[in-house]
Amino acid sequence: MHFSTPTIISSLFLFSSVLAGPLGARDFDDSSNSDLDIFPSYDAYSEYAICKGKITKYRFPHLAAPTNEGGCVRYFPAVDMTGVVTMVNLFHKDGINSACDCAAACLDRPLSCTNWVFKNTFRGAAIDDNKRSCTLYSSPNLPTNVTLEYNLGMSTGFDVLDPKQNPQAGGDAPLTFLDAGLTMPDKFGVSGFMSRDTNGVQYC
Numbered sequence: 001m002h003f004s005t006p007t008i009i010s011s012l013f014l015f016s017s018v019l020a021g022p023l024g025a026r027d028f029d030d031s032s033n034s035d036l037d038i039f040p041s042y043d044a045y046s047e048y049a050i051c052k053g054k055i056t057k058y059r060f061p062h063l064a065a066p067t068n069e070g071g072c073v074r075y076f077p078a079v080d081m082t083g084v085v086t087m088v089n090l091f092h093k094d095g096i097n098s099a100c101d102c103a104a105a106c107l108d109r110p111l112s113c114t115n116w117v118f119k120n121t122f123r124g125a126a127i128d129d130n131k132r133s134c135t136l137y138s139s140p141n142l143p144t145n146v147t148l149e150y151n152l153g154m155s156t157g158f159d160v161l162d163p164k165q166n167p168q169a170g171g172d173a174p175l176t177f178l179d180a181g182l183t184m185p186d187k188f189g190v191s192g193f194m195s196r197d198t199n200g201v202q203y204c
């Protein structure tokens with residue numbers, strides 16, 4: 001790992017403040033500490049989750065959800081927070097009938113997908129049946145001041161990267177729209193994150 005100067009400075013600061021103060025015991029899972037146990041209850045998960053009963057633990061046995069009913073909580077209604085790398089397009093004719101089918105398609109591809117978006121892409125009726133489609137990615141939207149150029153020769157595993165999207169320019173996350181002119185926001189467009197940890201647990 002390469003340590004930047006700020007990292008070294010903050011490490012030194014941490015080190016000296018540890019020396020200055022008494023050596024406290026490290027806390028282990030102290031759930032009485034409200035600075036540590038900041039998480040809502042399982043009931044709150046269920047209230048907020050989308051796709052309960054569709055993205056279930058039966059279908060995804062390692063899904064991180066409190067009950068078998070499952071569901072996803074890492075989602076952004078009416079916002080497209082996806083990136084540009086590894087673009088897999090799925091349409092109504094591919095079986096995408098809802099955002100839940102899109103999130104499930106991402107969970108089905110844990111080796112390549114970390115973001116999904118269910119939105120109108122205006123491909124024309126012959127392609128999308130004039131319905132919202134599903135695009136899967138392995139990178140998120142970048143913030144405004146960050147632009148990244150992908151070195152394709154040094155990159156592997158990505159499928160499609162539109163040349164117009166390389167370099168990937170940062171910006172505030174686009175909204176989803178009802179019209180190709182991008183004037184009418186679509187409240188039923190939605191995007192979300194998916195990840196899998198080293199224990200094989202899937203989060204969405």
Ligand SMILES: *[C@@H]1O[C@H](CO)[C@@H](O)[C@H](O)[C@H]1NC(C)=O
Pocket residue numbers: 145
């Ligand atoms: C973002 O970029 C602009 C233009 O280069 C610069 O003026 C500004 O300081 C940057 N802001 C941050 C927070 O990096």
